[in-house]
Amino acid sequence: MSTEIRALEPNALWNKFADLNAVPRPSKKEERIIRFMKDFGANLGLETFEDEVGNVIIRKPAAKGMEDRKPIVMQSHLDMVHQKNNDTVFDFDTQGIEMHVVDDWVKAKGTTLGADNGLGVATIMAVLESETIEHPALEALFTIDEETGMTGAMGLKGGILKGEILLNLDTEEDDEIGVGCAGGVDVTATRTYKEEETPEFKIGYKITVKGLQGGHSGMQIHEGLGNANKIMNRLLFDGFENYGLRISEIDGGSLRNAIPRESNAIVAIDSVNESTFESEINQLVDVIKKEFKTMEPDLGIEISRTEMPDKIMDLGVQEGFTRALYAACNGVYRMSADIKDLVETSNNIARVIVKDGHIKIGCLTRSSVESSKLDLANTLRATFELTGCEVEFSGDYPGWAPNMDSDILKVMVPIYERLNDGEKPHVAACHAGLECGILGKNYPDMDMISFGPNIKGAHSPDERAQISSAQKYWKFVLEILKHIPKA
CATH class of the missing domain: 3.30.70.360 (Alpha-Beta Plaits)
Known part of the structure; x- marks a missing residue:
């Protein structure tokens, strides 16, 4: 794995992304990445388990002084789309993604990058590992098979998650806060x-x-x-x-x-x-x-x-x-x-x-x-x-019906404006399929929101993640965690 990726800032995020991209993780073949995530949680000494369909849940207690905040779920999917150029020799079942930096972008060499949704997964991993990030009690939900059927989200039973707010980290425009999505x-x-x-x-x-x-x-x-x-x-x-x-x-x-x-x-x-x-x-x-x-x-x-x-x-x-x-x-x-x-x-x-x-x-x-x-x-x-x-x-x-009265939305909009010199975020629904609509069937009272860094060309070998946007996004994540409302 290229050392230039690990040297990028925020260091915690890019290092976890590099670790993740070393593990083959095609949809329907997630055994290795499931094992990787379970080992990751266990090595941190955190409660870690796999549900009946293969989703991995890791629980971390609140940081000191944050015990009175609403518990949250941070959610991303483990699988990635596998596409390569016709002249690229690459075996997705055995090889890790080969990455490199081109100006302000991280790209893969002739294949999809896996930033969708690997940057979300890496974000959660970095928060779980950190001893200094302020956050409420959190559950990390890593779903499987999002790209070829969303069977992980569909198979997650009600009652497993305890969080009241879900942060889905699978949006691909850093000025967008997602409040709804399409079904399919x-x-x-x-x-x-x-x-x-x-x-x-x-x-x-x-x-x-x-x-x-x-x-x-x-x-x-x-x-x-x-x-x-x-x-x-x-x-x-x-x-x-x-x-x-x-x-x-x-x-x-x-x-x-x-x-x-x-x-x-x-x-x-x-x-x-x-x-x-x-x-x-x-x-x-x-x-x-x-x-x-x-x-x-x-x-x-x-x-x-x-x-x-x-x-x-x-x-x-x-x-x-x-x-x-x-x-x-x-x-x-x-x-x-x-x-x-x-x-x-x-x-x-x-x-x-x-x-x-x-x-x-x-x-x-x-x-x-x-x-x-x-x-x-x-x-x-x-x-x-x-x-x-x-x-x-x-x-x-199903799709995810927009909730413009969301409490977490009311927290996130002023944070975004404060961090970005008064610029207003684009609060919108998207035409992609996010897992929020499916998760909401078994967790109808959970307040859900989606956001993420700039990722272009997802699902193609032109997929690329913007470095400066990842820095902007990381600061946003840290501020959101710090300002989760009291229970």
């Missing part, structure tokens, strides 16, 4: 199809879409970033309409909560159309690149000859499939009528797989309004069912 549901369309033998007169092509920025499918869904699955389908649709292109395989996107950066397809066309196909599709490539030149300057689309595939998709199924993907909503569906500039409802066409007679299309639909979430999910369902797909809704989790 996975919409998955599947079907089987008959494969056909590829006729001898056809030739094979490989089409690759790459170089897109990707990013967080909630926080960045409104930015107009390219979706590799939608761009690929546009190419396939055009090739089919004009040159009878036939699909053999598609592998696009990766994680449900990441805007797809890459897609690959193997296709076949009639050999007599070779030159005209290449000419026209490259004209379309130029058109698409011009459309995205501002937001996606590194977009690459490659069309190259390859071996003719043995099998191709049934013609009727292919026609319905490409039309359904064209029609399916991707991006913002509705803006909030109540909160300015807030995306209310959106969809991310995250994963498209076509291979060996099976189609799978995975979407993550988000909304801060439950009825609107269901409306969009049903819109997608109807679109895909018209093509013969079976559609399943899963992983449904």
Whole structure:
């Protein structure tokens, strides 16, 4: 681990982040990080335990003189999104994240950084370890599997936590205090199809879409970033309409909560159309690149000859499939009528797989309004069912309704203004999925708030954490802990 990271200020925060990033912690494979956190708490002599689903809870008594304050919960999730650049050789299951400093930013070398939500976890670790920080009685709640289903938050039973205030450290703008978030549901369309033998007169092509920025499918869904699955389908649709292109395989996107950066397809066309196909599709490539030149300057689309595939998709199924993907909503569906500039409802066409007679299309639909979430999910369902797909809704989790009368909010706003020369924080709901809404189901009386340092490009290899912002955030944390209201 680079010594330059450990030398950064605040030293306590960055050292714990470096310790954390040395431990592989993919979603669904958190055994090592759970053990790491339990050992960390036990070595401090603090009450430490793991609940039934794998969440780790560490309790620390109040600092001297703070015994009369309301007990609090500090909460962050242990898992991280694993994404890497196509040319980066890295094994997330065995390697720690390789970090370096670029100007005012900490970045990883070709992979996601894990600042989401590793900086939150590191903050709590630093507070637990400190003998000088003033704080009330606190419970550290480290949840698992936030990124792929929030099963840790969903599995946390009522009655385990004793705190009255929850500080969620999973917001990615340091001038924002989060008071609400979107809920979500996975919409998955599947079907089987008959494969056909590829006729001898056809030739094979490989089409690759790459170089897109990707990013967080909630926080960045409104930015107009390219979706590799939608761009690929546009190419396939055009090739089919004009040159009878036939699909053999598609592998696009990766994680449900990441805007797809890459897609690959193997296709076949009639050999007599070779030159005209290449000419026209490259004209379309130029058109698409011009459309995205501002937001996606590194977009690459490659069309190259390859071996003719043995099998191709049934013609009727292919026609319905490409039309359904064209029609399916991707991006913002509705803006909030109540909160300015807030995306209310959106969809991310995250994963498209076509291979060996099976189609799978995975979407993550988000909304801060439950009825609107269901409306969009049903819109997608109807679109895909018209093509013969079976559609399943899963992983449904609720949003977090804003509470503008929150007592901890009333404490935090004046602290922020005092620390930042009178500047007012942005008190807002976000379009990401935070665990507060889920935790609130079993802890309805707990006062919850969310905040954090500046993190850009989360869920992509461009993820980076701002050093100066971490310093600003750390001071904010210390002042909040010092001014928790009396019980």
